[in-house]
Amino acid sequence: MRRNSVTRFTSRRNQKGAFAIELAFVLVGLCAIYLFATDLSHKLLVRAKLDRSSFALVNVIKERSRYFEADIAGRTNLQVSQQDLVDLTAVASRMLDSSVEDVALQIESYVIGEGVVTHRSPKFSSLGCRTDSLSNYQALVPIEKGLSYPIYRVTLCEDHHSWFEAFSSGEDADMRLTSSSIMPGR
DSSP: OHHHHHHHHHSSGEEEEEEEEHHHHHHHHHHHHHHHHHHHHHHHHHHHHHHHHHHHHHHHTTTTTHOOOOTTTTBBBSSOOHHHHHHHHHHHHHHTSOOGGEEEEEEEEEEETTTEEEEEOHHHHTTTTOOOOOOGGGGGEEETTEOOOOEEEEEEEEEEEOOOHHHOOOOOOOOEEEEEEEEEEO
């Protein structure tokens, strides 16, 4: 009787359709791996774009004495302004290939004795992007011959739709990708 039950499972007639079922499972698994890899690579590309852009923008804003008529020794014009935000948002829109209204940008400056000044674009606030306080980075303030330099931070944020999360959980999977760059002023 034992031999008969083994024969029943190994006969070709009783195994019809098994290959199709196994192939379906393998194809579903391969599709899931493909979706995951594609989603991950897209996130990395968006993050790299934000990193490059925030670094370029903070390098513009740190040159206060060159481009913005600031005087570090005289302690004048070191803080960022609303006009700086408007100008950098226009530059960021070209870098990110999006409209000015769709740029989520925050600029900050920290000057010892004056505190932190922060300006945010409306899109940055509406997306709910968050950063920690720039005053947490006081240790980065360069001091040379008794003169302290300001530090500046530019943060870009972008809403990203995750294909894999929507596929795996069935829910709307929007996430915020954020990139910040900090530089001392000159």
